[in-house]
Amino acid sequence: MVSRVLTANHLASGDVVYLAADGWTPLLRDALIASDAAAEACLLGRAARDEEADIVVDPYLVEVEHSAGRIEAVHYRERFRARGPSVRPDLGKQALAGALA
Amino acid sequence: MSATVLEAPVGASVTPATYCYDAFDKQFVAERTAQFRDQVERRLAGLLTEEQFKPLRLMNGVYLQLHAYMLRVAIPYGTLSAVQLRRLADIAERFDKGYGHFTTRQNLQFNWPRLVEIPDILEQLAEVEMHAIQTSGNCIRNVTTDQWAGVAADEIMDPRPWCELLRQWSSLHPEFSFLPRKFKIAVTGSPVDRAAVATHDIGLRMKRDGEGRPGFEVLAGGGLGRTPILARTVRAFLPADELLAYVGAILRVYNRFGRRDNKFKARIKILVHEQGIEAFRAAVEAEYAAGEHAAEAALTRAELARIQAHFQPIGYEDDLPERDPGFDRAVFEDEVFAGWVRGNLVRHKVPGYAIVNISLKPVGGIPGDATAAQMRTVADLAERHGLGEIRVTHEQNLVLPHVRLRDVHAVWEALGEAGLATPNLGLISDIIACPGMDYCALATARSIPVAQAVARRFADLDRQRQIGDLKIKISGCINACGHHHVGHIGILGLEKKGVESYQITLGGDAGADAAIGKILGPGFAYDEITDAVETIVDTYLQGRNGPGETFLAFHARVGAAPFKEALYAAR
Structure with a gap:
C-alpha cells in the first residue's frame, strides 16, 4: 500500500498547502500521511469540507515515500511543487529555512 | 472617405x-477592474464557487499554476511605454517576487501574485492604461x-x-x-x-x-x-x-x-x-x-x-545623417561593442536612428525573465534615448525601437551594467522556452533548465557565430507554448515511464517559409538532451557547404538521415 498526503492550493494566496494535524501547512514534511483506504477517505472528507468552506481549492491526494522522518513525493511534478522552481532555488518552499529538512 | x-x-x-486611452477606454478598464474586485471579494466570501469563479478569473488573466496564482498582463501587440514598463517593475517588487516573465504572445506574466491582491494589481495597471482582459479563456x-x-x-x-x-x-x-x-x-x-x-x-x-x-x-x-x-x-x-x-x-x-x-x-x-x-x-x-x-x-x-x-506621434529628429562618426568610431575601436552591434542592432527606416534589440537570454539565464531593476533600466533608457517606447518580441526579448545612432554606445554600456547586453540575437543561445514544469500546471517536463544547459554548452560567442542562424525552441508539454514545432531544432518535454523525456524535431520554421519540424526519433533523457543538441549541431557544422549554408538549408538538402545516424547509431 502506497502512502498518500492531501494537497491543495490556499484560496486567498494560491500557495501550495498540505493537510497537517493542526490544519493546512506549506510544508510537505509536516503533512499527515494516510497509509490505508480509511485514512485516505478521512483526508478526502476533510478536503471536501475545506473546499466547501472556501479555504482551499483543487485538493487531491499525492503519493509519497517516507522513511526516517522524511517525506518525498513519488512523482517529479509533485517534488517540484513541494519545493519550488528547480531553476530558482531562492523561491518557493525550498527558500524557507529548514523547509526541506 | x-x-x-x-x-x-x-x-x-x-x-x-x-496608443493613448480615450475617456471610453479608461472607463471600460476601470469598470472591468471594479467588477473583478467585486468577483474576488464574492469568491473569498463564499458567494461564488470555484466552478463559477474560474471562468471569471481566466477572462481576467488569472491562472492557478503549479506553485501559485499567475497573472498574465496584456501588452497589446508587444508595445509598451516607459511609464508602463516602470509600473510593471513596481508591481513585480510590491506584489510579486521582483521579476516578470515575457511570453511568446508578447505579454508579461507574474508568477506569484496573491489572489487577494490581484484587484490592486489591476488597479495599478489601469492607472497606466494596461489590463489583463482576454489574456486567457476561449476568446480572441x-x-x-x-x-x-x-x-x-x-x-x-x-x-x-x-x-x-x-x-x-x-x-x-x-x-x-x-x-x-x-x-x-x-x-x-x-x-x-x-x-x-x-x-x-x-x-x-x-x-x-x-x-x-x-x-x-x-x-x-x-x-x-x-x-x-x-x-x-x-x-x-x-x-x-x-x-x-x-x-x-x-x-x-x-x-x-x-x-x-x-x-x-x-x-x-x-x-x-x-x-x-x-x-x-x-x-x-x-x-x-x-x-x-x-x-x-x-x-x-x-x-x-x-x-x-x-x-502619440513620435518626435524624430529631422535631417540626421545616415552615419554617425562617434558610432562608427566606437564600432571600430571596441571589438565587443562591434560584436553586439552586428548581432543586436537593426537598420531603422529613419536616417540616424537604429533599432536596438535587447536579449533576455543571458547565458545560463531564464529566457524571457527580467528583474524589476532591469525593467527600470530599460524604461530609463527608453525615456532618455529611445523616445519612450519599448517592444516585447514573441521570441521573449525586448526592443528599443527608436535610438539615435549617436546614443547607441551609451545605451549598450548601460545595458551591459544591467546584464542586458548579451550579443546573441538569432544565435543558438537565443532560445524560446515556455515556463515548463518549473511553473506551469499543465507541463509534463521542464523547459527552462534545458534551455540554460544548451546555452551554457554553446556559451562561446565565436562558436555561436560560427554556427550562425539557428533557432532552438523548447516546450514543456504538447500544448507547445515554446513553439517547438517551428524551431529549427525543436525540443518537446514529455513524461516517459515516470521521468522527463525530450523529443527532438528538426526543420521547423516560423518565418515567411513556415514549416513544421519533423520528429527525429526516440526521445532523450533530461541528462542526455544537451549532448544530443550538440551532436546535431556538430553534424551540421561538419557537413555544411561552408558558412553560407544555414542549418535549415543543410537540413533541407540532406534530410534527417545524417542526424539520425549521428544520434542513434551508437545507441
Missing part, C-alpha cells in the same frame, strides 16, 4: 508610437505583430493601428466571447515574417494590390499544440477596410461549426483541416456575402482614423 486614411501616418516626424487573445512594426526598413505598412482596431473590436465582443476555444490573431506589415503569422488561428499579411491600395492576405487555420498545422490562405487580397467584416465572417463560421464536444479538436485549425480549405473558404465567403458591408467598411475607416489619432 478616401482610402488614404487607411495608411498609418508615415514620415520622419509623425510615426505613431503607443492579445493580437501580436512584428516587434519592429513601424520602424522596420522592409515594412509595407505599420500594422499596429490595425492591431489596435482588432483589439478594440474584439474586446468583450458579445458574439466572440465564448468561442469553442481560444483564438489568436497575428499581423505582419513586412514580407519578412517576424510575427509567425502562419501559426495563428488567423494570420494577416499586409499587402498592396496592383494599384497600390492597402490590404491583407488572410490566412486561417494555423496553430501549434498537439496538432500542428500551418494556416492556409483564405483570401489572397482583402481590401483593408473590409478587414473587420471578413474576420467577423471567419469567426462566425468557426463559432457555428467549430467542435465543442472535444477540447482537443476545438481549435479552428481542426475545422479548416476537416472541412478542407476550399469548403472552409466557401463557407466564409458565403457568410461574408450575406452581410451588409458598405456601412461596416465606412465604420472601419472611421474607427481606424479615430484610433490613429490616439497614437
Whole structure:
C-alpha cells in the first residue's frame, strides 16, 4: 500500500498547502500521511469540507515515500511543487529555512 | 472617405508610437477592474464557487499554476511605454517576487501574485492604461505583430493601428466571447515574417494590390499544440477596410461549426483541416456575402482614423545623417561593442536612428525573465534615448525601437551594467522556452533548465557565430507554448515511464517559409538532451557547404538521415 498526503492550493494566496494535524501547512514534511483506504477517505472528507468552506481549492491526494522522518513525493511534478522552481532555488518552499529538512 | 486614411501616418516626424486611452477606454478598464474586485471579494466570501469563479478569473488573466496564482498582463501587440514598463517593475517588487516573465504572445506574466491582491494589481495597471482582459479563456487573445512594426526598413505598412482596431473590436465582443476555444490573431506589415503569422488561428499579411491600395492576405487555420498545422490562405487580397467584416465572417463560421464536444479538436485549425480549405473558404465567403458591408467598411475607416489619432506621434529628429562618426568610431575601436552591434542592432527606416534589440537570454539565464531593476533600466533608457517606447518580441526579448545612432554606445554600456547586453540575437543561445514544469500546471517536463544547459554548452560567442542562424525552441508539454514545432531544432518535454523525456524535431520554421519540424526519433533523457543538441549541431557544422549554408538549408538538402545516424547509431 502506497502512502498518500492531501494537497491543495490556499484560496486567498494560491500557495501550495498540505493537510497537517493542526490544519493546512506549506510544508510537505509536516503533512499527515494516510497509509490505508480509511485514512485516505478521512483526508478526502476533510478536503471536501475545506473546499466547501472556501479555504482551499483543487485538493487531491499525492503519493509519497517516507522513511526516517522524511517525506518525498513519488512523482517529479509533485517534488517540484513541494519545493519550488528547480531553476530558482531562492523561491518557493525550498527558500524557507529548514523547509526541506 | 478616401482610402488614404487607411495608411498609418508615415514620415520622419509623425510615426505613431503607443496608443493613448480615450475617456471610453479608461472607463471600460476601470469598470472591468471594479467588477473583478467585486468577483474576488464574492469568491473569498463564499458567494461564488470555484466552478463559477474560474471562468471569471481566466477572462481576467488569472491562472492557478503549479506553485501559485499567475497573472498574465496584456501588452497589446508587444508595445509598451516607459511609464508602463516602470509600473510593471513596481508591481513585480510590491506584489510579486521582483521579476516578470515575457511570453511568446508578447505579454508579461507574474508568477506569484496573491489572489487577494490581484484587484490592486489591476488597479495599478489601469492607472497606466494596461489590463489583463482576454489574456486567457476561449476568446480572441492579445493580437501580436512584428516587434519592429513601424520602424522596420522592409515594412509595407505599420500594422499596429490595425492591431489596435482588432483589439478594440474584439474586446468583450458579445458574439466572440465564448468561442469553442481560444483564438489568436497575428499581423505582419513586412514580407519578412517576424510575427509567425502562419501559426495563428488567423494570420494577416499586409499587402498592396496592383494599384497600390492597402490590404491583407488572410490566412486561417494555423496553430501549434498537439496538432500542428500551418494556416492556409483564405483570401489572397482583402481590401483593408473590409478587414473587420471578413474576420467577423471567419469567426462566425468557426463559432457555428467549430467542435465543442472535444477540447482537443476545438481549435479552428481542426475545422479548416476537416472541412478542407476550399469548403472552409466557401463557407466564409458565403457568410461574408450575406452581410451588409458598405456601412461596416465606412465604420472601419472611421474607427481606424479615430484610433490613429490616439497614437502619440513620435518626435524624430529631422535631417540626421545616415552615419554617425562617434558610432562608427566606437564600432571600430571596441571589438565587443562591434560584436553586439552586428548581432543586436537593426537598420531603422529613419536616417540616424537604429533599432536596438535587447536579449533576455543571458547565458545560463531564464529566457524571457527580467528583474524589476532591469525593467527600470530599460524604461530609463527608453525615456532618455529611445523616445519612450519599448517592444516585447514573441521570441521573449525586448526592443528599443527608436535610438539615435549617436546614443547607441551609451545605451549598450548601460545595458551591459544591467546584464542586458548579451550579443546573441538569432544565435543558438537565443532560445524560446515556455515556463515548463518549473511553473506551469499543465507541463509534463521542464523547459527552462534545458534551455540554460544548451546555452551554457554553446556559451562561446565565436562558436555561436560560427554556427550562425539557428533557432532552438523548447516546450514543456504538447500544448507547445515554446513553439517547438517551428524551431529549427525543436525540443518537446514529455513524461516517459515516470521521468522527463525530450523529443527532438528538426526543420521547423516560423518565418515567411513556415514549416513544421519533423520528429527525429526516440526521445532523450533530461541528462542526455544537451549532448544530443550538440551532436546535431556538430553534424551540421561538419557537413555544411561552408558558412553560407544555414542549418535549415543543410537540413533541407540532406534530410534527417545524417542526424539520425549521428544520434542513434551508437545507441
